[in-house]
Amino acid sequence: MKLLDAKMAPNSRRVRIFLAEKGLNVPVQAVALAQGEQHEPEFLAKNPMAQVPVLELDDGSCLAESAAICEYIEDLHPQPPLIGETAAQRAETHMWDRRVELGFFDHVLGTFRHTSPYFHKKMRQVPEYAECCREAGWKRLAWLDGHFADNTYLAGDRLTVADITLLCAVDFATVIGEGYDEQEFPNLTRWHADMTARPSSQA
């Protein structure tokens, strides 16, 4: 088993942190996104979507999409649970993971894709849409700050993949110049400090 990924890609980091929390050491092979390696035939045979991460299994088959990779790892290595041990726990985790992903992470990525010079020649950018993403993202972050006033993690007292998703999204937002104000979001700041103190955050 090996992970094809890129150091800076937030969805790759999501999988690396997930593996680190599981205590698993999976070899990583870097994909040179800036050089367009993801568009070469060899990579496209592994993931026609031209995206990292991809988990290449020992039989040569490939699994793409970070959320699918995390589910697969949890299936093979249930301990410690990062999705859940019961149907109710798993359901709650999936709900939170979606809330974070669709309501915040997607907005961070939208802001990045529609403003960054990196994408100037790669896609049609709509800066006004980036503004919509920015507004929606901040609104959701404010709501999450309120949630963390009463909850250690997103799913109450359980650390889950949803926290990992949010950590990657928040940190990527900072990388692209959309960092939050610690005074404004004290509860999010407390949660972020807890997450960053975990060795897995360095993955």
Add this chain to the structure above:
Amino acid sequence: MKLLDAKMAPNSRRVRIFLAEKGLNVPVQAVALAQGEQHEPEFLAKNPMAQVPVLELDDGSCLAESAAICEYIEDLHPQPPLIGETAAQRAETHMWDRRVELGFFDHVLGTFRHTSPYFHKKMRQVPEYAECCREAGWKRLAWLDGHFADNTYLAGDRLTVADITLLCAVDFATVIGEGYDEQEFPNLTRWHADMTARPSSQA
């Protein structure tokens, strides 16, 4: 258990078809989206995201996000499998569900939200972004048409939740005037006819 949903919302239909394929009869309570019922305190207590569908459990707890609801139903009622019976099958299903959702369904919703008069006063619309969505959506649909040349369903010969997601997305695209050309996409047309012939498609 009851499902709070709205007849026209594509994510609500996704859950209704999933339940129908499982042979489950869950009472449905309509939420009047046009009248803003989803923004009232009683509904927000069930889902602060102000979205349908929501699965209300017998203990009064509520589960939101259609993908999370489907996972929960599969956990409680594994037969017939719509996600998978093995880790490898589940992984493949999750990968396809994401490819359809992020690569097509989101673009259909983006087209709708950024052009429909229904959203004029509800959000900031960016018609140029809708154009981007339209282009990206058609590109993905063409790719899926090629996939269906060699595969009965998205995950090969297994009907999965990913097919249900795609059916809801394709049909919603037609509703908003973005129907595809059957001559142009013959394999997608074959798959769509198969899906539509299933009684669950009427849910």
